[in-house]
Amino acid sequence: MRVLVVEDDEQILRAMVNALTDAGYEVDDAANGNDGIWLATEGAYDMILLDIMLPDMDGLEITRRIRSTSPQTPVILVTARDAIDDRVRGLDVGADDYVVKPFAMVELLARIRAVWRRQGILGDEGIIQYHELLLDPTHHTASSRGTMVSLSSTEYAMLEFFMTNRERILTREQLFERVWGFDSEASENVVDVYVHYLRKKLTGIGCGDYITTQRGIGFSFKKEGH
Numbered sequence: 001m002r003v004l005v006v007e008d009d010e011q012i013l014r015a016m017v018n019a020l021t022d023a024g025y026e027v028d029d030a031a032n033g034n035d036g037i038w039l040a041t042e043g044a045y046d047m048i049l050l051d052i053m054l055p056d057m058d059g060l061e062i063t064r065r066i067r068s069t070s071p072q073t074p075v076i077l078v079t080a081r082d083a084i085d086d087r088v089r090g091l092d093v094g095a096d097d098y099v100v101k102p103f104a105m106v107e108l109l110a111r112i113r114a115v116w117r118r119q120g121i122l123g124d125e126g127i128i129q130y131h132e133l134l135l136d137p138t139h140h141t142a143s144s145r146g147t148m149v150s151l152s153s154t155e156y157a158m159l160e161f162f163m164t165n166r167e168r169i170l171t172r173e174q175l176f177e178r179v180w181g182f183d184s185e186a187s188e189n190v191v192d193v194y195v196h197y198l199r200k201k202l203t204g205i206g207c208g209d210y211i212t213t214q215r216g217i218g219f220s221f222k223k224e225g226h
Contacts, residue, residue, distance in 0.1 A: 001046040001137075001164065002026040002178065003112070006036035006062070007078065008054050012101070016049065016078075019105035024137070033057025040066050044174045045073055046121075046164045047112055052079035052090065060093050067094035072168060074115045078103075121164055130163050131223050133207050144205040154179060155198050162211065162221035171218040195219060 003025045007013040013029055020027045028043065030036040033054040040048055040062070048066065052059035063075055076097045077090045087098050096115045099108055116122035120129070128135040132144045140156045141148050151159060157179045161170070172191045179194070180186050195211060202208045212220050 001116075001160070002028070002044070003047045003049065004036070004039055004043065004045045005029045005049045006031075006033070006040075006054070006059070007049070007051045008032060009051075015105065016108070019109065023109055033059070033062050037062055037065055040073075041069050042177075044161070044165065044170070044178055047115070048073060048075045049078050049108075049112075050075055050095075052077055052086070060089060063090070063093045063095055072165070074119065076108075076111060076115065078108075128160060128163050130166050130210075130221070133163070133202075133205075133210065135159055135163055142202065142205065142207075144207050147205045149201045149205050151198075151201065154194055155201065158194055158198055159202075162219075165221070167220065167222045169214050169217055169220045173218075175218065191218075 003020050005013060005016050005020070005027060007016060007029070008031050010031070013031065017027050017029050028039055030039055033056045036050065037057070050059045050062060059077060059079065063077070066073060066075060074096045075094065076099060077095045078099045078101065079086070080101045090098050097111050099111055113122055123129040123134070126137055128137065134143045136143070137160070140151045140153065142151055142159060143149070158175065161175065161178050172188055175191045176184070176188050180190065199208050199211050202210060210221055210223055212222060214220055
């Protein structure tokens, strides 16, 4: 899972990044609103943790912009504002949850998991699920109706990205950046190669048709009829 943290307090930012990294998440961070907006729109994140009181841009405005381009990306507002009106405004502009400073990192991690569970992404024991397809982050296996297949680290990263962005069109560029990174020496064609590998493995557990090619754009992950 990949998380973006936008926070201008260096001490809090580092504590959040360290806690998320220790929990096994990939983390990007920004110390101001402009950098946060750029990362949020250029990257593809499974969660955005966003301070409201930033020096250059109000976090509520950032949330509005994120919602206009990435309506499904979960956003948790992290702020010192604890008035009811502030919380209501944050939720009204599209935030999924609200954490008031000071907070314990265990609470923040629990709220992240709770949002993912509400969205149907996360099941018991951290299992990522979509209909009958289950992805185990600990063992890098995918299973469906009792049949299991092992995944390479690259196949796992690609399937995790598909499953946490189910029913959305993902471009080849987004897949390449998420799985290999912009500074990779591989060419973007490697995306199609690994989609082929992944489809073959998912076919073995009855889920190969979940990955659909969107001609000229990229791919989507969706169970037919849903």
